[in-house]
Amino acid sequence: MKAAASGDPTPVGAARSSDSKPSYNDDCDDDDDSFSSLFGELIVAFVACFHGVHYEELECPWHFPIDAEYVAPLNGDIRSITRYSLTPLSLESEQVFFGLYVNGGTVKMEPNTLPAAATSSAWTIGCGATFRYYFVRPDKAVNPYLATRVGWMGLNWDYRNPVFLGGGVILGDHLNALDTYAGIGLAFFRNQPFSPYIEAGFGGTFFGSETSEGFRNDVFADHGYVSVKAGLSIKF
Numbered sequence: 001m002k003a004a005a006s007g008d009p010t011p012v013g014a015a016r017s018s019d020s021k022p023s024y025n026d027d028c029d030d031d032d033d034s035f036s037s038l039f040g041e042l043i044v045a046f047v048a049c050f051h052g053v054h055y056e057e058l059e060c061p062w063h064f065p066i067d068a069e070y071v072a073p074l075n076g077d078i079r080s081i082t083r084y085s086l087t088p089l090s091l092e093s094e095q096v097f098f099g100l101y102v103n104g105g106t107v108k109m110e111p112n113t114l115p116a117a118a119t120s121s122a123w124t125i126g127c128g129a130t131f132r133y134y135f136v137r138p139d140k141a142v143n144p145y146l147a148t149r150v151g152w153m154g155l156n157w158d159y160r161n162p163v164f165l166g167g168g169v170i171l172g173d174h175l176n177a178l179d180t181y182a183g184i185g186l187a188f189f190r191n192q193p194f195s196p197y198i199e200a201g202f203g204g205t206f207f208g209s210e211t212s213e214g215f216r217n218d219v220f221a222d223h224g225y226v227s228v229k230a231g232l233s234i235k236f
Contacts, residue, residue: 063090065099067197067231073205076223077113081105081124085231090130097132097145107155114219119157126153126179138190147199149181155207155220165213174212175220177205187233195233202226 064087071081083105090099107122109115115122128151135144155175163170183201206222 063092063097063099063233063235064088065090065197065231065233067199067229069103069105069227069229071105071203071225071227073223073225076221077110077115077219078223079108079110081107081225083124083126085229087130094137095134097130097134099130100127101130101149101151102127107157115157118160120160122155122157124153124155126151128152128179132185134187134190141189143187143190145185145187147181147183147185147201149179149203151179153177153179153205163213170213173215175217176208176212180204180206181227183227190233193235195235196231197233198228198230200226200228 065085066087067085069083069085071083073079073081083103085101085103087099087101090097092098102125104125105123107124109119109122128149130147130149132145132147136142153176155177156172158172159170181201181203183199183203185197185199187195187197189195202224204222204224207217207220209217211217
């Protein structure tokens with residue numbers, strides 16, 4: 001790939017009466033009740049995700065988050081990625097959010113590196129799944145949350161000089177990658193139709209060993225990164 005790039009890639013069940021006598025299996029019964037209660041809560045949360053959350057007089061089963069993210073790799077030849085995301089398929093309960101996203105962005109290379117000298121117009125495209133866990137109810141003005149994301153990312157670029165190989169001409173190339181992320185955020189006015197949010201976190205990108213044109217990836221190394229993002233969740 002280096003050669004190509006250089007141009008040469010309310011409890012459950014009935015309550016026990018106050019005059020009932022304890023028995024040897026009371027503890028077991030309590031454990032069973034606790035387990036049943038937990039299982040029931042999980043089922044309710046799951047169903048709530050698919051029926052929307054009732055925010056007082058506003059019911060919002062569908063959410064459409066959009067955001068912009070700045071990614072700063074901690075190593076490698078990529079200086080930064082400015083990425084824009086849409087989450088067209090997403091559902092939310094009072095404490096859990098799940099969505100399927102698509103994103104794309106522009107890439108800046110580190111100066112005085114082979115990718116900077118040999119490639120131009122680098123950009124990314126990606127898709128995957130995202131998850132949030134909120135710590136407070138949506139009727140609070142500020143909702144802190146944990147976030148995680150995992151998905152596919154494609155890094156694309158043009159060569160500054162055409163690459164002639166096997167009687168053909170290669171003008172650009174593509175490299176697949178796995179993108180992972182975890183962060184913390186704040187969502188504001190989550191019980192309203194328009195809810196802004198901010199987020200910061202860290203992640204890792206793991207590139208494939210070969211480009212789509214068949215060159216060995218000896219340029220783009222796996223890297224960790226930090227990122228910040230701001231967005232707006234539109235609910236209807």
